[in-house]
Amino acid sequence: MSETARNFTDRLDRLGEVAVRIGLNLQPGQELLISAPLEAVSLVRRITEHAYRAGASLVTTQYADDEATLARFRHASDESLDVSADWLADGIARAYRQGAARLAITGANPTLLNGQDPQRVSRASRAASRVNRAAMEIITRFDTNWTIVAYATRSWAAQVFPDLAPDEAQDRLWDAIFSASRLDAADPVVAWGAHNATLHARAAMLNERRFHALRFTGPGTDLEVGLADGHAWAGGSERTSSGVACNPNIPTEEVFTTPHSHRVKGIVRSTKPLFHQGTLIDDINVRFEDGRIVEAHAGQGEDALRRILDTDEGAARLGEVALVPHASPISETGILFRNTLFDENASSHIALGQAYTKCLFDTEGATPESLSARGANTSMIHIDWMIGSDRIDVDGLDCDGKATPLMRKGAWV
Amino acid sequence: MSETARNFTDRLDRLGEVAVRIGLNLQPGQELLISAPLEAVSLVRRITEHAYRAGASLVTTQYADDEATLARFRHASDESLDVSADWLADGIARAYRQGAARLAITGANPTLLNGQDPQRVSRASRAASRVNRAAMEIITRFDTNWTIVAYATRSWAAQVFPDLAPDEAQDRLWDAIFSASRLDAADPVVAWGAHNATLHARAAMLNERRFHALRFTGPGTDLEVGLADGHAWAGGSERTSSGVACNPNIPTEEVFTTPHSHRVKGIVRSTKPLFHQGTLIDDINVRFEDGRIVEAHAGQGEDALRRILDTDEGAARLGEVALVPHASPISETGILFRNTLFDENASSHIALGQAYTKCLFDTEGATPESLSARGANTSMIHIDWMIGSDRIDVDGLDCDGKATPLMRKGAWV
Ligand SMILES: [Zn+2]
Ligand SMILES: [Zn+2]
Ligand SMILES: [Zn+2]
Ligand SMILES: [Zn+2]
Structure with a gap:
């Protein structure tokens, strides 16, 4: 202690x-x-x-x-x-x-x-x-x-x-x-205020850039994740519809946004095991075409993975992409927590299934159809899995394909 | 053991x-x-x-x-x-x-x-x-x-x-x-079958008699409890609307029926304390007129008693009257359980509040108004309290007031 x-x-x-x-x-x-x-x-x-x-x-x-x-x-x-x-x-x-x-x-x-x-x-x-x-x-x-x-x-x-x-x-x-969970700080409430400010600043920077896509590269991974039209980056405390600021995850280290459900392509390998409803799924390798997983393998739990992907139409598409530095306090514990709340906050990740409407700008008056046309995925599930590590680079891509380095070997540039 | x-x-x-x-x-x-x-x-x-x-x-x-x-x-x-x-x-x-x-x-x-x-x-x-x-x-x-x-x-x-x-x-x-709970019998399921048969036989006997009222007499008690028109005695296992026989209380020793909400008169003293939502109410003395409690005292918890009676219109009237021999297995433990499930099954009792529709014959097609006209009480509460002991006699009364002894000193005659 x-x-x-x-x-x-x-x-x-x-x-x-x-x-x-x-x-x-x-x-x-x-x-x-x-x-x-x-x-x-x-x-x-x-x-x-x-x-x-x-x-x-x-x-x-x-x-x-x-x-x-x-x-x-x-x-x-x-x-x-x-x-x-x-x-x-x-x-x-x-x-x-x-x-x-x-x-x-x-x-x-x-x-x-x-x-x-x-x-x-x-x-x-x-x-x-x-x-x-x-x-x-x-x-x-x-x-x-x-x-x-x-x-x-x-x-x-x-x-x-x-x-x-x-x-x-x-x-x-x-x-x-x-x-x-930042409880050992002298005043945890103050520590959380500072941490929220850091995450908000990072989300604001990404929102200014308005990237067309992100690209993840590393061992077994070469994945381009298109971002939804008018996607909004979020991180740290969120505001509810009625304006209350809450921190949905304790702990949290991620900034995250809505990918385009039809503009994801390439291959990606998981970097940590996924524990889903009591089942271990490990060493996931999948290939995306036009936003959809068209090929899926797992070293362990492949059956469970296939069943997840078969849940509904949106289960094989992405609803979230999140950036987490490899050097986060959670990741530095060196512990594999075998629990999404911790492991997803120790590693960049993507989520199968439902998108967060909160991660889109200008949703006032939007219909399910208009959100869907902008690329927001819908599904009964939302399952995060980890694709980041100290061997993964991330670039932001403009419409014309120009790359801006965001992370190198898991660290913000 | x-x-x-x-x-x-x-x-x-x-x-x-x-x-x-x-x-x-x-x-x-x-x-x-x-x-x-x-x-x-x-x-x-x-x-x-x-x-x-x-x-x-x-x-x-x-x-x-x-x-x-x-x-x-x-x-x-x-x-x-x-x-x-x-x-x-x-x-x-x-x-x-x-x-x-x-x-x-x-x-x-x-x-x-x-x-x-x-x-x-x-x-x-x-x-x-x-x-x-x-x-x-x-x-x-x-x-x-x-x-x-x-x-x-x-x-x-x-x-x-x-x-x-x-x-x-x-x-x-x-x-x-x-x-x-009759669990120490060689086969509890068989023991419960026999016990249910005894309670059903006693209820059937009382249903044949079709008494107009019951009269309880003993120390501090001289109470006439009119019975609802077409009241039905029940006890032991009950049948649900769809015909499934269940035993609503484990243990159970009572036979019980619906009193007439406007035909209860006289005085009654509680014979065991009542524990209601964490509060002890003891030594209750009340007087009924035309079915309603018009005077209420308690040696302990009188405030709580008054609040119960004020809950709604039906809270100061009876919804159940039950006969339990003083010599029931529960009562013979000599234990005051301070819990209604046990204490009500060790003693004849009455309940303030809601009546059981099950304890009326010919309810097919009945309206709330018609049930109420037959004497069935309605209320948000149903609170049993104990009025039986080895010093209480119970008689069944015909329309013309003729008394038939049912219990003497707490035992069936
Ligand atoms: Zn996330
Ligand atoms: Zn997520
Ligand atoms: Zn009862
Ligand atoms: Zn009762």
């Missing part, structure tokens, strides 16, 4: 406070919906108290239990996996429309469903995506304030530090979460 | 099995909604597994956390206590309409809210009752199969056995729950 380290209870309380004040920027009178693994109850309690102190009217937590999930895959019939809790998903979407904020705690066992029949896993996951779509649209549009923070569960820690004893692994993962 | 006692894990699994097979009689393909205190996760897991084995399509658990509830009462503003999770309550009602079964686990700290401002407690509780009304109507109509079972939390156990060490108190409470 560093010299500024506090005891665990104090640091957990700091995480709760940063989640409510920086992550959510919860407004007096707002309802708050939390989703969390059962094991995260101690963090949920810290968040709940800070939320009520900040004026929350009501905090409601949906706990998920890995054991219950496994019991379903072990015993439920194939057909019944098409059932998902539409009554709950629609209720949650309604809560957001009524102004509720959303906080998700990540950290559940990343490989819980390894060993389950992938057909069954995919069937249940499609059913869930279908009913969660309305809520997900509200979130991606930033119609309400939301954030994701992490809890170091024992199952997650065991996979990040397989050689350590369980307690030690969990302590180490907590140390990494606390420092990556 | 008795000779037939198994180790705790086995008994908990038996409780899970009885809850799913006897309590719910869960049908293949049904969704299941569970509500439970966080501490009950081990029982939730047993129930969840038995539910999936029985063919459940999806089991969704809403966990309640006492700490979160307390944080709200400590920090939230008065006005914000009017907010309740309408989006969730309506979603749950929709799930029931779509055919989901409901299982509630009772056992949360019975006096959690002692020491909180009763005005605030009542404000939050009214808001919750308001939004839960639709779901409650579906449940009271038995439009779906449902059950309530108990988990021996440490806070509950500490209040039942204040002189024992925490572990011992919890063990003792578990022993009482397991035996009261």
Whole structure:
């Protein structure tokens, strides 16, 4: 532990406070919906108290239990996996429309469903995506304030530090979460202010350039990612439709924007494994033509990858491209977190599926059709995967193909 | 522990099995909604597994956390206590309409809210009752199969056995729950079949008699409870609208029916304390005129009692009257459980508020107005309180006032 380290209870309380004040920027009178693994109850309690102190009217937590999930895959019939809790998903979407904020705690066992029949896993996951779509649209549009923070569960820690004893692994993962989340600064709220300013400046620079495309080059990668017409770069805190500034990810290191769903071409190799709904997908190699993945391989989990790509029409196209320096604090931990919130913020990445409307300028009065014509992708999924490393260069391309170096060996030029 | 006692894990699994097979009689393909205190996760897991084995399509658990509830009462503003999770309550009602079964686990700290401002407690509780009304109507109509079972939390156990060490108190409470729930029989499913037959026979006898009223007499009690026109006695397993036989309470010892909301008169004294939403109400003395409580006192919690009675028009009238022999297995434990599920099944009782439509004959095509004209009460609340003991006699009265002895000193004649 560093010299500024506090005891665990104090640091957990700091995480709760940063989640409510920086992550959510919860407004007096707002309802708050939390989703969390059962094991995260101690963090949920810290968040709940800070939320009520900040004026929350009501905090409601949906706990998920890995054991219950496994019991379903072990015993439920194939057909019944098409059932998902539409009554709950629609209720949650309604809560957001009524102004509720959303906080998700990540950290559940990343490989819980390894060993389950992938057909069954995919069937249940499609059913869930279908009913969660309305809520997900509200979130991606930033119609309400939301954030994701992490809890170091024992199952997650065991996979990040397989050689350590369980307690030690969990302590180490907590140390990494606390420092990556900038909680060990003298005043975390001030530190987050400075960090947000840096990310906003980088996004503003990219918005001025108005590149036509980005080009990623490196081992196994030569990818040109066209950017959507009127794409907007974002990073750090975001403003909701009603003007509340929230930090959707704690931690965050990325600046990101909307690619053009029909102007992506070339090959790309993943630089970190992807953990999707309990399944590991590693060593991904894909080829894009006219924005669509036309060839896909994975050293591990290729079946799961194919099923993701088959989810719907937009699942094989990009909805996000993000630039992250290899020298970010998260990346410098040297830890493979096996969790998207951390790994995507340690590496430039692209996301399959749904685009963020927030990452487009001039969307006032736009229709789904007009957004789509500008290149914004739509899908039930949004799955980030990592393509950056210290061996990847990134250039910005003008309409005429002129290249401007942006990153060399993973560092901003 | 008795000779037939198994180790705790086995008994908990038996409780899970009885809850799913006897309590719910869960049908293949049904969704299941569970509500439970966080501490009950081990029982939730047993129930969840038995539910999936029985063919459940999806089991969704809403966990309640006492700490979160307390944080709200400590920090939230008065006005914000009017907010309740309408989006969730309506979603749950929709799930029931779509055919989901409901299982509630009772056992949360019975006096959690002692020491909180009763005005605030009542404000939050009214808001919750308001939004839960639709779901409650579906449940009271038995439009779906449902059950309530108990988990021996440490806070509950500490209040039942204040002189024992925490572990011992919890063990003792578990022993009482397991035996009261008829789980220590060689085959609990067979034992429940026999018990249901006894309760059905007693209800059938009372239905043949078609009494005009019941009369309770004993110390501090001389109460005539008119019965609704075409009232139906029920007890043990019930049939849902679609014909599924479920046992709504595990354990259960009562036969019960619908009183006439305007034909109750006289005085009645409670024989056990009432624990309502974390507040203790004891030594209740009330006087009825024309079905309505016109005078109400309580040795403890009188404010809370008055607030209950003020909830709405029907809150000061009766929606249920139930007969329970003093010599029931629950009562013979000699334990004051401080929990309605157990204490109401150890004592004859009446309930303020909503009547069960199930406890009326010939309701096909009936309107709310016609049911009300027959004497069925309506209210947002349904709160049972205990008026039976080994010093209470009960008579059935004909239209002309002729009395037939039903119980003497708490025993069936
Ligand atoms: Zn991203
Ligand atoms: Zn993303
Ligand atoms: Zn009853
Ligand atoms: Zn009752």
